[in-house]
Amino acid sequence: DVSRWGRFQDLDLSAQFSAQCKKHRKQVIYTSIGKPREDDPLYPVYVQFERFRAAQYSRELSDKVWRGCVKIVEQGYWAGGPPPYATQRLLLDEKREPLQKLNPGQRKGIQNQRVTLVEGDPAQVATVQRIFHEFVEDGHSEYKIAEGLNKDGVVSPGGRRWGAGSVLSRIRNETYLGTLLYNKTSKKLKTPMVHNPVEKWIRTPEAFEGIISDVLFARAQEILEERRRRYDPDRMLIQLQSLYKQFGMARSSLTRVQEEMLPASSYARQFGSWDQAFQQLHKEHLQRAKELVHERLCKQIPDVLAYSDFFVLDRKLSVAIQPAVPIPSGYTAYWPIEPDSRNVIDITLGVLLSDPTELEILGYVVLPRGMAGSEAWRISSNSVRTELFGRTDLAFLKSFL
Structure with a gap:
């Protein structure tokens, strides 16, 4: 069938496989078109048109599946895939009554059944709550939180040691608030994965009972936003300019006497070096x-x-x-x-x-x-x-x- 090689969005890729077969002296026969005839100059046009139809069908089908998943999420159900850390999938009937919890690899068997999320392993739930409490109430950094989890032998979501990135992923994840998120990334028709902007995310708040309170989650986001503003390059340069005007010099050691100013190492990471940061002022x-x-x-x-x-x-x-x-x-x-x-x-x-x-x-x-x-x-x-x-x-x- 032409569609076997015709679902590539780039039609040249479809022709590539056919050309490789001919290169190795293997004849390609499409069942929907028949054997190629040497006296038919339009045969390549037929094949190319069928490839285009197959690619168009794949695009339309992909769009329908995506729209279906968006509708499911907007209704407050889980669209598919493995559940986030510390959560588990719960199978519901058509009346939204719980049937059973789904283990990894299990899927629903009836079309009108739906899936939502609930609290998962109690140990994992306690780990997520511990991360939020240490970050907000104790003022620990993600590095210190990861160090404490590793010291206590807590296994990370990937089965490895905890890192700062893993901790921040938990803190930023709105799922623990009871919000369903969809379309954060896209990877349609075997194209490279892209990260979608926030305005294209599909959010359904209060889709299920969260494991983190609204107040605690909001406070954690405020801390992250304040940190982002603090490390903003323009803000860093303004503080450096203020330091220069105040002391008449630009020694990196002077950052220690300015409480709100970041250390010189932060300037080095952002601009390449302390000296290059000063050059950016001009x-x-x-x-x-x-x-x-x-x-x-x-x-x-x-x-x-x-x-x-x-x-x-x-x-x-x-x-x-x-x-x-x-x-x-x-x-x-x-x-x-x-x-x-x-x-x-x-x-x-x-x-x-x-x-x-x-x-x-x-x-x-x-x-x-x-x-x-x-x-x-x-x-x-x-x-x-x-x-x-x-x-x-x-x-x-x-x-x-």
């Missing part, structure tokens, strides 16, 4: 400096090709331009330069700016790929590296060409 300023250097390059070298984030000079030398504003640190200041370790980059050109408020270039630092390494550099005015790799203008680039 992102527009750095972009203008990069454009100015580009203009100066074009005056020195006629053939300058611009790629995504670097330039090629005279089709021979690739240069990554990295402007940097000075970071005041007590009585001194330094410019952070991170060598570009990509094989496509020959030279990282550090551009030393005078002040975050003025677009004045003091000089350049030339870092060849083979000599600079991958560690970040802190260039100061009296540094030996400044004497070795520093330049006052761009005329030196001609010697590399």
Whole structure:
């Protein structure tokens, strides 16, 4: 039947299997069309049309199944699949009366029967309640909660040790509130799974009796939302700017005296390093400096090709331009330069700016790929590296060409 190979949404995949059979000298005969005739030039058109019909039928059937599952969830029933941790499926008759609890692998046998969720293993229910109480009332982090569960020998949902991600999944799961969720992810017709936005989720609140109270669950979500706002990149930069204005410097150790400010390690995880976080405060300023250097390059070298984030000079030398504003640190200041370790980059050109408020270039630092390494550099005015790799203008680039 054509539909055996015709349910692919990409019709070329259907033809691929037929071509492989012909390549190995095996004739393909479709029962609905018959043997191919050499004198019929429209036979390939018939086959392709049947493949299209089969793909269309699969799409329509998939949409009908999805709509049916959505309707079931909206009515307050479980649409299918394994139940979440600490819950169990309960079989109901057409009058919504309980019949029996379903074990893993068991399914309903009559069409008008429905399935809902109830409390599962008491030990698992106690584990979920313990997670919420420790997170909300005791103020423990997900890491500390996972450590305590592992220490007590509690098995995680996957049968392994608990991790921070597993704990957070329990805290964010609205199922423990008695809410049925559907369409959080999609994987239709063997396509890659995608995570749907929150507005496309299908929610049915109070579909069954939850194992966590509304107040406790809401408090846990408030803590997560406050944490999300606290780790917002824009908010972190505002606090860094405030720190800089207050002390006139940007030492990472100063975060310890600011109660509401995140530690320097959080800035490193978010922006790559503490120094790069400070550079982000002057992102527009750095972009203008990069454009100015580009203009100066074009005056020195006629053939300058611009790629995504670097330039090629005279089709021979690739240069990554990295402007940097000075970071005041007590009585001194330094410019952070991170060598570009990509094989496509020959030279990282550090551009030393005078002040975050003025677009004045003091000089350049030339870092060849083979000599600079991958560690970040802190260039100061009296540094030996400044004497070795520093330049006052761009005329030196001609010697590399």
